[in-house]
Amino acid sequence: MYVYMGHMRFKDTKPYEDGFWEKNNIRLVQDLITDIAFEQKTLFGQSGTEYTYDQLVIATGSSPQTLDVEGENLEGVTGFHSLQDLSFIEASSKSHTKAVIVGGGLIGIELAEMFHSRNIPVTHLVRENRYAASSLSTEESAILNPHIKDHGIDLRFQSEVIKINGTEDGKVKSVTTQKGEEINSDLVCIAIGVKPNVRWLFDSGLEINAGILVDEYLQTNIPDVFAIGDCAELRHPGPGRKSIEPVWYTGRMMGETVAKTICLQKTKYDPGIWFNSAKFFAIEYQCYGEVLPEHSAKQKAIFWQDSKQEKSIRICYTDSGVTGFSVLGIRLRQRVCEKWIQLHYPVEKVLEDLELAFFNPEFSVSYGDKIRAVYQSMTGVHLQTKRNRGYNSIYRFLKHENAQTP
Amino acid sequence: MSYPTEESLSLRPAAYPGISSAQKLYIALGVIALLISGLNMAGKFLPPDLSLWLAVGLVSISVIGYAVSMYQGKQAGIKNNYVYSSSLTRRGTIAWVLTLVITAFYVLLYFFPSLLGFSDSGNTGFIALFDPLSQWISLKPASQWFVYGCLYTLAILLFGVKFLLKYKGNRYQQLRTGSVMFFQLCFAFIIPEVLERLNQPAMDLKNMWPLNYYFFFDWHLDQLRAAGNPGLIMLAWGILMILVISPVLTYFYGKRWYCSWVCGCGGLAETAGDPFRHLSDNSQSAWRIERWVLYPVLIFVLLMTAAVLWTYITGQESILFLNSYAIREWYGFLIGAIFSGVIGVGFYPLFGPRVWCRFGCPMAAILGIQQKYFSRFRISTNGGQCISCGNCSTYCEMGIDVRHYAQQGKNIVRASCVGCGICADVCPRGVLKLENGSVDLHSKSAL
Numbered sequence: 001m002y003v004y005m006g007h008m009r010f011k012d013t014k015p016y017e018d019g020f021w022e023k024n025n026i027r028l029v030q031d032l033i034t035d036i037a038f039e040q041k042t043l044f045g046q047s048g049t050e051y052t053y054d055q056l057v058i059a060t061g062s063s064p065q066t067l068d069v070e071g072e073n074l075e076g077v078t079g080f081h082s083l084q085d086l087s088f089i090e091a092s093s094k095s096h097t098k099a100v101i102v103g104g105g106l107i108g109i110e111l112a113e114m115f116h117s118r119n120i121p122v123t124h125l126v127r128e129n130r131y132a133a134s135s136l137s138t139e140e141s142a143i144l145n146p147h148i149k150d151h152g153i154d155l156r157f158q159s160e161v162i163k164i165n166g167t168e169d170g171k172v173k174s175v176t177t178q179k180g181e182e183i184n185s186d187l188v189c190i191a192i193g194v195k196p197n198v199r200w201l202f203d204s205g206l207e208i209n210a211g212i213l214v215d216e217y218l219q220t221n222i223p224d225v226f227a228i229g230d231c232a233e234l235r236h237p238g239p240g241r242k243s244i245e246p247v248w249y250t251g252r253m254m255g256e257t258v259a260k261t262i263c264l265q266k267t268k269y270d271p272g273i274w275f276n277s278a279k280f281f282a283i284e285y286q287c288y289g290e291v292l293p294e295h296s297a298k299q300k301a302i303f304w305q306d307s308k309q310e311k312s313i314r315i316c317y318t319d320s321g322v323t324g325f326s327v328l329g330i331r332l333r334q335r336v337c338e339k340w341i342q343l344h345y346p347v348e349k350v351l352e353d354l355e356l357a358f359f360n361p362e363f364s365v366s367y368g369d370k371i372r373a374v375y376q377s378m379t380g381v382h383l384q385t386k387r388n389r390g391y392n393s394i395y396r397f398l399k400h401e402n403a404q405t406p
Numbered sequence: 407m408s409y410p411t412e413e414s415l416s417l418r419p420a421a422y423p424g425i426s427s428a429q430k431l432y433i434a435l436g437v438i439a440l441l442i443s444g445l446n447m448a449g450k451f452l453p454p455d456l457s458l459w460l461a462v463g464l465v466s467i468s469v470i471g472y473a474v475s476m477y478q479g480k481q482a483g484i485k486n487n488y489v490y491s492s493s494l495t496r497r498g499t500i501a502w503v504l505t506l507v508i509t510a511f512y513v514l515l516y517f518f519p520s521l522l523g524f525s526d527s528g529n530t531g532f533i534a535l536f537d538p539l540s541q542w543i544s545l546k547p548a549s550q551w552f553v554y555g556c557l558y559t560l561a562i563l564l565f566g567v568k569f570l571l572k573y574k575g576n577r578y579q580q581l582r583t584g585s586v587m588f589f590q591l592c593f594a595f596i597i598p599e600v601l602e603r604l605n606q607p608a609m610d611l612k613n614m615w616p617l618n619y620y621f622f623f624d625w626h627l628d629q630l631r632a633a634g635n636p637g638l639i640m641l642a643w644g645i646l647m648i649l650v651i652s653p654v655l656t657y658f659y660g661k662r663w664y665c666s667w668v669c670g671c672g673g674l675a676e677t678a679g680d681p682f683r684h685l686s687d688n689s690q691s692a693w694r695i696e697r698w699v700l701y702p703v704l705i706f707v708l709l710m711t712a713a714v715l716w717t718y719i720t721g722q723e724s725i726l727f728l729n730s731y732a733i734r735e736w737y738g739f740l741i742g743a744i745f746s747g748v749i750g751v752g753f754y755p756l757f758g759p760r761v762w763c764r765f766g767c768p769m770a771a772i773l774g775i776q777q778k779y780f781s782r783f784r785i786s787t788n789g790g791q792c793i794s795c796g797n798c799s800t801y802c803e804m805g806i807d808v809r810h811y812a813q814q815g816k817n818i819v820r821a822s823c824v825g826c827g828i829c830a831d832v833c834p835r836g837v838l839k840l841e842n843g844s845v846d847l848h849s850k851s852a853l
Contacts (some may be wrong), residue, residue: 006488008684015794015813017689117487119423150481249790252813277791279834282483286791286836331836332790355555359788359839361830363577391843 001110005117010083012038036204051276055224055262057254058201058212062194062230062246068100076172077188080107088249089189093118095189096377100124102161103191104131106278111189112153113281123183123370124148125159127192135276136285136326137293139303141309143328151281164188175184194246196231209233211244226261228254240274240290247276263268273338283310288337289324291316299323302347302378304371313371317347330367331359335398346406348383351375355389356397422491428475432718436468446535455538466564473568482575484832486684486801494755495681501755509752516743519550543596544603555595555626557672562590565677572680578827578840582666586673594670609640612668614647616707617769619742623734624718653776659842660783661773669769671762674751675803676826679759683803683828686758692805696765696822703741704771710737743767760803764822772819782842783825785818787811791837798829798838812837817846 002008012335021028027235031045036056043051064079066072076096076262078088097120101111104126115122128134130141131148148155156177163176174184196211207213207221211233218226229251234243253271258266283393291314305312311329315322321344325337336357340350354368372383425433439461444459461687474486477485493500514521523531529547536556540548566587573579591614598608607629615621630637655663665672713730716722723729750762763770777783785808790814798808804822808829811818818838830838 002795002797005486006491007484007486007489010795012796012800014796015809019690109579248793253790275789275791277793277835280480284834284836331788331839334791337684338789359786359836361576361578362840363581366578391841395843395845 001114003268004086004093004114012144033326036201038225041224053224056226057255057258057262058206058220058227058231058249059229060197060231062180063197064190065193065195067161067164067192068189069161069163071166071172071189074164074166074172075170076186077164079190080111081194087189089114090185091135093120096120098123098185098223099187099189100183100185101189101191102175104133104157105191105193106132107191108189109148109278109280111191112148112151116151116281117342120143121152121154122184123154123156125161125183126155126157127160129157131155131280132278133293135287135291135293137291137301137303137306137314138296140312140314140326140328143305143307147281147283147310159261180318193286194230196233196244198231204213217259217261217266217271218254226258228258234269234379238270241271245271249275273341274292275334275338282329285328286330286332287326288323288332288334289316289341291320291324291326302351302371302375304374305366306370311367313367315350315371316349317350321345322347322350323355331358333359333394336394339398351383353387353397355385356394358389416592422493426475429472432468432472432475435464435471439464439468443532443535446532451808457797458535458538461535462560465560469564470567475573477571477574478667484797484834485572486832488605489681489684495684497756502818504591504840505752508754509748512748512752515550515554516747522550522553523723524550543599552599558588558670559595559677562670562673563587565680566673569677569680573831576827576831579831582827583676586620586669586676587666589668590670590673598738607640608638609644610670611640613643613670614652614664614769616704616711616772617669617767619643619707619768620734620736622715622718624714624790627718630774652773656776657781658783660781660823660825661770661777662783662823662840663825664773665763665770666826671746671750671767672760675754675759675763678755679803682754682758683760683798684758685756686760686803686805688799688802688805688807690807693807696805699765700767700771703766704747704768706737706741707768710734711836758803758805760805760824764804769823770824777823778819778821781821782844783823784841784843784846785823785829786839786841787815787817788837788839790815793837795834797832797834801828801832803828808838 003010003013003386017095021027029049031049033043033051034046035044036042037044039124041053041056043053043056045051061219062081064081071077076092077091078085080086080089091331093115099115099120099122101108101115101122101124104124108124108126109131110319112122112124130136130138131144133141136144145155158179159181160178161175163179164172165174165176165182167173172186172188174182175188176182198208198212201212202208205222206227208223211231212227213235214220214227214232215235218228218232219229230244230246232244234241237243237306250271254269257267257269273289275286275288278285292299295316299316299350300318301314301316303312303314309329312327313330315328316324324341325332333356339345340357351368351372354371355366358364358366358368367388368385372385376382390392442452442457442461442464446452448463452460490496492498495501503562519533523529524534525533528534529537533548533550533553534775536548536553539556540552541548544552545631566583569583573583593612594610602608607626609630611619620626627641629643635638639814652664666676676779710733713725713728713733716725717730723731746762750766753761755829792809792812794809794813796809799806799810800814802808803826804820804824806818806820808818825840829841830840
């Protein structure tokens with residue numbers, strides 16, 4: 001996305017310099033594995049090369065979810081997942097005059113921002129009645145939806161594509177929605193999520209459900225074979241976590257976990273408290289722990305917003321403590337939020353100490369008093385911040401609480 | 407492994423959409439201002455004070471108008487679209503032409519000021535353009551250094567306004583930029599001129615040794631001593647800065663208190679140089695070159711100062727086989743003029759705005775060593791939130807590979823970091839924050 005918008009060059013997006021691999025004694029080979037013989041511990045490459053292993057880590061990632069409608073194979077229909085997809089969209093952007101994006105998630109909004117940067121008109125189709133409906137509350141969507149529309153995006157809710165129409169020479173021409181609308185476009189981007197890229201392993205002897213099934217050590221049913229990242233499915237995910245979590249950091253954590261195990265330090269996979277983040281045009285989003293889109297008498301929430309500045313904070317809690325945080329336009333400190341959730345801090349204590357969690361740049365305004373005022377208007381309880389919120393008090397807080405954890 | 411090249415996958419930069427007609431108008435105004443100064447250079451077509459104010463006025467309208475047309479009415483946020491498409495900011499033709507123009511100007515200014523019209527028997531041309539202002543402030547005709555000071559200050563003020571508009575959502579950036587604008591205008595420009603008018607040594611009170619390499623030169627020390635009490639106070643202030651103020655501030659806030667809040671070199675880099683910050687090479691090999699150039703310059707300035715003081719105290723010109731006058735001349739020429747001036751500013755459009763600060767400044771080297779080993783400053787990484795996108799490393803003007811640390815969940819404690827805070831700004835996921843603290847909050851072992 002940043003390459004497309006001209007913020008960076010392709011080489012700037014590589015997490016390490018090219019020399020890194022050789023320097024660390026890692027041999028990179030480009031080949032397509034066509035078959036695996038687990039008994040002989042051998043992989044067969046398309047190039048004809050055979051590779052043997054002592055320990056095998058499968059990290060084949062995911063592929064874009066498809067709509068399964070007519071016309072999905074037409075030229076001009078693409079996902080946004082690989083470098084090749086980016087190249088295709090880049091090449092298309094020179095001739096195409098309009099784009100349709102399908103999917104109200106994090107990739108969909110990136111695509112919208114990309115096309116916006118090139119002044120390519122976008123129609124953005126979302127199945128739900130608001131953006132990111134699975135994680136944002138109605139109030140949060142009310143901040144986000146106008147922000148997206150202000151960028152000139154033709155955002156349409158409750159719209160599902162039922163058919164993609166093509167020209168006679170096999171190029172995409174338009175999409176038809178379930179409402180019967182026909183939207184003309186010569187570029188259609190499908191961004192409705194991903195699925196584990198494991199089809200080629202179905203008959204290999206690996207146990208596969210949606211992804212390759214792994215235990216808490218990320219081991220598959222076959223000895224010395226591990227699976228990590230988007231292609232793996234946990235048999236027993238931890239509390240508050242799902243069996244397949246195709247987000248960037250689970251892949252990284254799984255990699256670190258397996259690396260330890262392979263280096264004879266057998267380690268269980270523990271991703272900790274759930275978190276995620278995104279950026280919707282100019283609005284940053286972070287969430288920690290369990291944040292449900294809707295609330296009840298049991299699952300409560302305090303919500304403060306400054307809709308003019310497009311900022312909000314939502315703190316979710318039950319009678320036994322806080323369960324999660326969701327913020328728009330504000331940065332929170334992960335380790336502090338994590339501790340509060342892990343140790344079930346009572347919500348009033350969290351509100352009093354809220355300044356510990358702010359991660360905005362220095363000299364930024366603190367929103368603590370405003371949120372405490374919201375709580376007061378909800379419950380009548382007047383809360384005040386008590387401690388100095390400097391760096392050292394954050395340190396004392398984290399250290400102190402660490403001592404309490406079992 | 408061979409990676410797909412950018413060309414074969416059509417990942418070349420998008421065509422820059424060009425600039426609006428309003429922006430063209432503002433550029434035209436700037437060109438007219440240059441023409442006026444050019445005409446003045448060739449002969450006298452307009453009364454000098456009129457042409458000065460006309461030129462300054464038009465340049466100001468040009469830069470500020472351009473900035474307003476770029477950022478006015480836009481939402482706060484990152485504005486880096488097309489950075490790698492525009493010829494100016496991706497080392498294209500415009501960048502090379504600009505480099506040549508600035509470099510040539512510096513060469514004229516430092517080595518051939520007479521070609522700019524400077525003369526002891528009455529200025530002409532470009533330098534004469536500034537005579538009225540110089541007369542008004544310090545009651546004497548302009549020197550080439552006065553002209554340089556005017557242009558430098560004007561650049562920091564005008565591009566500072568542009569910077570303030572570009573980063574309008576961030577108070578750290580606003581305060582920091584206001585600070586460099588203030589220190590340039592008052593400390594580097596107005597106060598020395600006023601001091602001179604009052605027949606006192608014209609000292610830039612924020613310009614510290616060893617960046618101010620002539621602080622301990624004999625003529626400078628003599629000048630301060632000859633000035634009586636005010637001179638002695640300035641001498642004491644200069645030494646107090648080196649021994650007390652700087653170490654204390656650097657301990658609490660890192661070298662940023664100087665490099666991106668006070669310093670003039672940093673001030674120009676942060677304002678006029680801001681569009682070029684992504685051009686700083688962040689590879690390992692560039693870092694190696696940085697260490698092999700920066701620290702020798704520091705050793706050079708230390709040896710030179712020692713030699714100069716030796717001569718001052720003992721009266722002996724040579725130490726072993728070295729002549730202290732020769733050493734200081736070489737330092738002044740190679741480091742003072744060529745490195746910090748011609749290359750330091752002239753090469754902005756090719757290597758980014760901090761070439762001097764990163765590879766040459768001995769002051770930054772000293773502050774950096776302290777920052778690395780004896781300072782509370784660090785950039786905190788927010789847990790596991792880094793997505794390895796690379797914006798921080800790309801937009802680090804000091805060429806620090808910020809992502810390398812952030813993606814491992816490590817804090818960034820690097821000698822070269824000037825604490826500009828842009829990495830934290832361009833981060834799309836709120837991963838980075840500049841902080842001062844005595845312990846490491848984010849590594850598990852410290853807790």
